[in-house]
Amino acid sequence: MQLLERSPNSFDLLGFGEVMLRLTPPDKERLAVSESFEKTAGGSELNVMCGAAALGLRTGIITSLPDNPIGQFVKNRIRFAGVSDDHLLLSNAPNARLGVYYYEMGAHPRKSSVVYDRADSAFTQMRIGDIPGDPFQNCRAFLVSGITLALGETPQKTALELIEGFHQKGARIAFDVNYRAALWSEEKALKAIKKLLPKVDFLFVSEETSRRMMGRKGSPEEIARGYHEEFGCSLIAMTMRQVLSPTRHGWDSMIYDADAKAVYREAPYTDIEVVDRIGSGDAYLSGVLGAYLQGMGCEKALKTGNAMAAVKNTVMGDMPVSDWREINSIIAGHEGQLQSEMNR
Numbered sequence: 419m420q421l422l423e424r425s426p427n428s429f430d431l432l433g434f435g436e437v438m439l440r441l442t443p444p445d446k447e448r449l450a451v452s453e454s455f456e457k458t459a460g461g462s463e464l465n466v467m468c469g470a471a472a473l474g475l476r477t478g479i480i481t482s483l484p485d486n487p488i489g490q491f492v493k494n495r496i497r498f499a500g501v502s503d504d505h506l507l508l509s510n511a512p513n514a515r516l517g518v519y520y521y522e523m524g525a526h527p528r529k530s531s532v533v534y535d536r537a538d539s540a541f542t543q544m545r546i547g548d549i550p551g552d553p554f555q556n557c558r559a560f561l562v563s564g565i566t567l568a569l570g571e572t573p574q575k576t577a578l579e580l581i582e583g584f585h586q587k588g589a590r591i592a593f594d595v596n597y598r599a600a601l602w603s604e605e606k607a608l609k610a611i612k613k614l615l616p617k618v619d620f621l622f623v624s625e626e627t628s629r630r631m632m633g634r635k636g637s638p639e640e641i642a643r644g645y646h647e648e649f650g651c652s653l654i655a656m657t658m659r660q661v662l663s664p665t666r667h668g669w670d671s672m673i674y675d676a677d678a679k680a681v682y683r684e685a686p687y688t689d690i691e692v693v694d695r696i697g698s699g700d701a702y703l704s705g706v707l708g709a710y711l712q713g714m715g716c717e718k719a720l721k722t723g724n725a726m727a728a729v730k731n732t733v734m735g736d737m738p739v740s741d742w743r744e745i746n747s748i749i750a751g752h753e754g755q756l757q758s759e760m761n762r
């Protein structure tokens with residue numbers, strides 16, 4: 419696939435999505451009894467931008483935050499992660515608020531759980547004319563997720579307008595289905611997602627979502643080919659998570675390159691020691707896009723995505739924080755190369 423060339427002034431990747439405040443009880447306490455919370459920031463598209471920035475891409479987030487100390491906290495976190503805020507709107511609207519979610523960490527047999535408090539956030543009011551600057555100039559790839567589409571008519575309309583604008587400028591469109599049953603029904607999701615898939619170049623979707631919400635059948639390879647044949651997506655990445663317990667996961671994926679008619683897979687990561695699973699799927703995207711947009715090819719993109727996802731499961735917070743040194747070491751260990759027990 420022909421990509422726009424990198425230049426010092428271009429964004430390799432821009433994302434459009436809500437950034438939220440995450441509140442987590444310490445020490446796996448229950449939400450119903452905890453009296454204190456750990457405060458972090460995160461959001462699907464932002465998580466991808468952070469991970470890709472750590473791998474050397476110039477990334478930015480298109481979003482809206484309330485112009486208050488909580489919004490400033492999130493803006494500071496975005497900058498700290500090396501992600502541009504050139505297209506970030508600080509809203510002075512009287513009712514502007516930051517979406518919040520509460521995350522309760524599980525321990526077998528108790529599942530982890532999320533409680534959302536995100537209705538009518540500043541982001542859900544954002545229209546394309548509100549975006550500071552011109553996001554369509556000098557951008558190689560644009561990312562949006564199904565979570566953004568699920569947040570209401572305004573975010574969905576803005577996302578579709580952005581997709582159309584970036585598509586016309588020659589940027590590649592990346593879409594993560596990222597279905598959340600708590601936000602919308604499978605029927606509504608399927609209808610909205612099918613509308614934009616013909617414009618999507620890079621499709622990211624889990625095997626579970628493909629079979630359930632998307633109604634696909636066959637092997638993962640057959641499902642991936644089906645997305646290309648029906649919608650024209652040129653690169654399809656499908657993830658498979660095996661949940662053994664809240665603290666033990668397995669991770670696997672495949673990439674189908676429609677141009678080369680090639681399937682890429684590797685041995686799965688098994689028995690991952692999970693510290694915090696939130697954002698591991700986003701870390702996978704950041705690894706795939708981080709490698710692919712730097713011209714490293716699908717095989718390296720697959721290995722990088724898998725390693726980023728595996729490592730993110732071991733790190734607290736939503737955002738991936740791995741650089742190439744760590745990821746290449748993880749890949750080498752996964753492939754059986756002898757390594758020391760500790761980095762020192």
